[in-house]
Amino acid sequence: MIIFYITSGLFLGWTLGSNDAANIFGSAVGSRMVSFTRAAVIAAVFVIIGAVVQGAGASDTLGRLGSVNAIGGAFTVALAAGITVYLMTRAGLPVSTTQAIVGAIIGWSLFTNNSVDTKSLVVIVSSWVTGPILGAIFAYGLYPLVKVIRKRINVHLLFYESYLRTGLLIVCAFGAYSLGANNIANVMGVFVPSVQLQAADFGIFTLSGAQQLFFLGGIAIAAGIVTYSKKVIQTLGNNLLELSPEAALVVVLAQSLVLFFFSSSSFSAFLVKMGLPGIPLVPVSSSQVIVGAILGIGLYKGVRNINLKVLGSIASGWITTPVAAGLLSFFLLFFVKNLFGIDIGHSVKPPSAPLDGKDIGLIIKYSIIVLLIITASYLVYMVLAEKKKTDRVNKKYY
Numbered sequence: 001m002i003i004f005y006i007t008s009g010l011f012l013g014w015t016l017g018s019n020d021a022a023n024i025f026g027s028a029v030g031s032r033m034v035s036f037t038r039a040a041v042i043a044a045v046f047v048i049i050g051a052v053v054q055g056a057g058a059s060d061t062l063g064r065l066g067s068v069n070a071i072g073g074a075f076t077v078a079l080a081a082g083i084t085v086y087l088m089t090r091a092g093l094p095v096s097t098t099q100a101i102v103g104a105i106i107g108w109s110l111f112t113n114n115s116v117d118t119k120s121l122v123v124i125v126s127s128w129v130t131g132p133i134l135g136a137i138f139a140y141g142l143y144p145l146v147k148v149i150r151k152r153i154n155v156h157l158l159f160y161e162s163y164l165r166t167g168l169l170i171v172c173a174f175g176a177y178s179l180g181a182n183n184i185a186n187v188m189g190v191f192v193p194s195v196q197l198q199a200a201d202f203g204i205f206t207l208s209g210a211q212q213l214f215f216l217g218g219i220a221i222a223a224g225i226v227t228y229s230k231k232v233i234q235t236l237g238n239n240l241l242e243l244s245p246e247a248a249l250v251v252v253l254a255q256s257l258v259l260f261f262f263s264s265s266s267f268s269a270f271l272v273k274m275g276l277p278g279i280p281l282v283p284v285s286s287s288q289v290i291v292g293a294i295l296g297i298g299l300y301k302g303v304r305n306i307n308l309k310v311l312g313s314i315a316s317g318w319i320t321t322p323v324a325a326g327l328l329s330f331f332l333l334f335f336v337k338n339l340f341g342i343d344i345g346h347s348v349k350p351p352s353a354p355l356d357g358k359d360i361g362l363i364i365k366y367s368i369i370v371l372l373i374i375t376a377s378y379l380v381y382m383v384l385a386e387k388k389k390t391d392r393v394n395k396k397y398y
Contacts, residue, residue, distance in 0.1 A: 017224020050180025103322030107329030132292025139296030
């Protein structure tokens with residue numbers, strides 16, 4: 001029964017992978033420095049690692065916005081957000097999964113007569129503004145730095161492109177890790193209170209029940225990356241602004257830093273220790289951050305280089321996503337409750353009986369082992385392929 005309920009979360013994860021996770025490699029693929037297949041595989045692996053290792057950072061803030069206290073409600077909320085993002089993705093718009101899940105949670109709160117934590121809502125909505133601004137600032141500052149480094153490095157153009165391609169792969173892997181750490185709360189955060197899994201002990205490390213849910217969500221995100229992200233990648237990489245390889249690296253690095261900062265409890269604690277205000281741990285819209293970073297490059301080059309028509313269509317998607325998700329969540333909750341008689345939540349928030357998931361825990365345990373083997377094999381393959389390519393270049397030109 002648990003598998004049925006979390007399918008909506010897995011569907012939402014798939015839509016996130018097909019849309020938001022595409023932001024990680026959109027600019028790199030658009031600049032033709034990285035192939036889509038290689039980009040998709042690397043993003044899929046590292047988004048799962050980020051979700052499992054550092055996925056709990058942003059979950060608390062999203063949970064305080066509106067604690068969905070029944071698994072039927074969690075199923076419906078995730079389904080409403082997933083359908084909304086899927087429809088926006090079909091339209092080719094890089095919409096925000098964060099905005100979709102926030103809108104769906106607010107719809108649940110209104111339907112069940114639960115109050116919305118306005119403080120958490122303000123913190124989350126403020127990240128919709130600060131995220132792209134920080135992305136633009138980072139990109140605007142990093143781009144001239146990369147240009148200076150390029151002028152000072154005295155290497156053959158072919159070797160420089162090889163180094164740049166390797167740098168893109170490394171930075172994009174970091175970006176995928178940060179995306180998994182930051183946005184997995186959107187996918188599985190609503191299920192954590194009502195689905196309790198036994199801890200999985202692997203000897204050298206142990207995964208909690210929440211981490212196992214994040215692992216399942218990470219796999220769903222990875223599936224979305226591999227199967228359906230190419231259209232949105234082309235929108236981001238080509239239509240908004242024509243990007244050079246250096247600009248692509250800067251855009252991905254700027255976006256990765258923003259996502260990492262908003263999901264790292266250690267970095268936030270470090271700022272507090274230094275007497276500075278800590279960064280709120282909230283799920284940030286990767287779509288907004290990546291567009292902000294691309295705009296930062298565009299501002300450095302000149303506003304005329306930006307396709308304002310595509311930018312306007314993207315902005316319209318940001319406005320309609322939370323509203324559409326909230327309305328869809330409200331009406332779906334009505335049908336789920338009255339047509340199927342499923343408990344979707346309570347206004348008083350009584351403790352609901354958590355569902356036990358021993359079988360799922362066993363499946364997850366062996367799935368992780370298989371994933372680790374596949375990851376190690378692919379990394380070895382990548383190293384050998386890159387070495388073979390470098391050897392061919394050396395034989396041809398030297």
